[in-house]
Amino acid sequence: xxxxxxxxAVVVALGVWALMPGPTxxxxxxxxxxxxxxxxxxxxNVGGDVHDGGVDLHGSIGTPGTGTGAGGGDNANGxxxxxxxxxxxxxxxxxxxxxxxxxxxxxxxxxxxRHFHPQPGVDRMEPNGWAVIGxxxxxxxxxxxxxxxxxxxxxxxDVRFTPVTxxxxxxxxxxxxxxxxxxxxxxxxxxxxxxxPTSHVYAERGTYAIDLTIDYAPEYRFAGGDWVxxxxxxxxxxxxxxxxxxxxxxxxxxxxxxxxxxxxGC
Amino acid sequence: MLTLVLTAALLAGCVPSATPVIPTATxxxxxxxxxxxxxxxxxxxxxxxxxxxxxxxxxxxxKNPERFSEVVSxxxxxxxxxxxxxxQASGRKxxxxxxxxxxxLESYQGSAHPAVVTVYGCLDLSQIxxxxxxxxxxxxxxxxxxxxxxxxxxxxxxxSQKLLIERNGPWTxxxxx
Numbered sequence: 001x002x003x004x005x006x007x008x009a010v011v012v013a014l015g016v017w018a019l020m021p022g023p024t025x026x027x028x029x030x031x032x033x034x035x036x037x038x039x040x041x042x043x044x045n046v047g048g049d050v051h052d053g054g055v056d057l058h059g060s061i062g063t064p065g066t067g068t069g070a071g072g073g074d075n076a077n078g079x080x081x082x083x084x085x086x087x088x089x090x091x092x093x094x095x096x097x098x099x100x101x102x103x104x105x106x107x108x109x110x111x112x113x114r115h116f117h118p119q120p121g122v123d124r125m126e127p128n129g130w131a132v133i134g135x136x137x138x139x140x141x142x143x144x145x146x147x148x149x150x151x152x153x154x155x156x157x158d159v160r161f162t163p164v165t166x167x168x169x170x171x172x173x174x175x176x177x178x179x180x181x182x183x184x185x186x187x188x189x190x191x192x193x194x195x196x197p198t199s200h201v202y203a204e205r206g207t208y209a210i211d212l213t214i215d216y217a218p219e220y221r222f223a224g225g226d227w228v229x230x231x232x233x234x235x236x237x238x239x240x241x242x243x244x245x246x247x248x249x250x251x252x253x254x255x256x257x258x259x260x261x262x263x264x265g266c
Numbered sequence: 267m268l269t270l271v272l273t274a275a276l277l278a279g280c281v282p283s284a285t286p287v288i289p290t291a292t293x294x295x296x297x298x299x300x301x302x303x304x305x306x307x308x309x310x311x312x313x314x315x316x317x318x319x320x321x322x323x324x325x326x327x328x329k330n331p332e333r334f335s336e337v338v339s340x341x342x343x344x345x346x347x348x349x350x351x352x353x354q355a356s357g358r359k360x361x362x363x364x365x366x367x368x369x370x371l372e373s374y375q376g377s378a379h380p381a382v383v384t385v386y387g388c389l390d391l392s393q394i395x396x397x398x399x400x401x402x403x404x405x406x407x408x409x410x411x412x413x414x415x416x417x418x419x420x421x422x423x424x425x426s427q428k429l430l431i432e433r434n435g436p437w438t439x440x441x442x443x
Contacts, residue, residue: 033435034349035320035364036328038413039391042352043436228438 041109044153048220050232054117055161055218059153061110116148116159116220123212123238126184126192131208131245136199139168140182141238143214155223161234165215170200171208171243181214202245210241298381298421305374309383309419312337312429313366320346321363327399328354338431339420358405362394367412368443381421383429388412388443412443 033043041062048057121143131137143163150157166182169175182198185191202208215233222228253265260266299305316337323331331350338346353359372384392411397404414437419429 032345032433034346035317035389035434036324036346036349036353036360038389038415038436039324039360039364039394040353040356040358040396042349045436046438225438 044155044222046152046157046220046222048159048218048228048230050218050230050234052115052117053236054115054234055159055220055230056113056115057150057152057157057159057220057222058111058113059157059222060112061153062108110153112153114150114152114157116150116157116218118146118148118161118216118234118236120236121163121181121212121214121238123210123241125210125241125243129241129243131202131243132193132248133202133205133245135193135248136195136201137243137245138182138185138196138199139210139212139241140184140196140198141166141212141214143181143238152222157223158221159230160219160221160227161216162219163214164217164233166198167213167215167235168198168200169211170202171210172202172204172206174200176200205246207242207244210243212238214238298376298379298427299374299383302371302374305376305381305383306369306371306385308427308429309371309385309417310366310369310387312419313369313385313387313417313431316431316434317364317366321360321394323350324353324360324394327357327359328352339422342431342433357399358396359399360394360396364394365390372416376421379421379424379426381429382418382432383420384416384418386437386442387415387417389415414441414443 037043044059044061046057046059048055050056121141123139123141125131125137125139127137141163145160145162147158147160150159163181164179166178166180167175168178176198178198180197182196185194185196188194188196190196213235215235218230218232218234219227220230251265254260254263257263257266299308316334319333319337323329323333328350331347334346334350335343367388367390369385369387372386373382374384375382390412395404416435416437417431418433420432421427421429
């Protein structure tokens, strides 16, 4: 289907959606469907896929299609689309003319797709912006489990993103894939420049760019049901850190060199 | 040292013993079903009875949904009645019968009434389709061949082993059918 046809189909579908009864009146909660609803396609079918830095939730539901209801569709955020999944128009010459191919009295399938994406994490380091050659530089991330709320088929739909893997590239040819995002030296109760699970030691002077990508394990919950895992992970890059690595010497100074730059040892 | 120990032991023997524990008959709850296998068999039979009633009502286009009261709990009955009324409003009826395959036990809590049995099963919908109740023309294509379902059943009363459908729905995890 070319782009114009697709757009036309969506526009027409949205028009039909606006004429249909609100989906909440005809739908059951997930896990609460009768056999008649399952067999007749009136039970919501919801699934999720990792796509484009987030998760696409897609749902479909059949409707009786009596055509007697009025309005009620929520078209916000590219709302539900009606898929004319019903059989094609009858070939019976005596059948009523169906000019738009969307039978007002036939069953229809409502299809809805929504995209959910997590907020990216933040990469941090200490010392901030510099590293001492031969000593540990501590990298850590600010990335927490997050729940993104939305709607699908007119019902509540949530996607939960849990950070599970951290990929660091340190700019010096080394990289690490870790199961922790790390934390500050203080939070770990250790001294500055102590090694941590996420620290890295630079061997040479230079300026380095550090990149961090965090993998999130996604799950979704539809209409207040149980959390269901989505296959795959969402990989999201964080901010880039640019640092300078250099030597350090220990010297005795008279006072704070910032306050008294000409003081002894400064 | 040995003397001290023996003395302590002898003194201990002189101390009046604590109030003797008299064994009493503790009430033992009789399980509703003697085994998990028995609970599973009862659940499968109950679900098949439910499918039979569901098929009958769907064949009739959703008419007289109160027939469900024989096979579902009072808590689930309204769901069935709403579902049947939706079907009736759509002017469609079901052709063919559903069937159940590969029923397995998820859990069984039956130390006392009401017992709760939860099972997994594969709902075979390949033999059904829906038609316009008036002209008999096909309304929907046959649905997915087998749908995984999770079903909860409960006993009624204080002594019955009869199970009723308490909750039914498609399994949203990995498809085991």
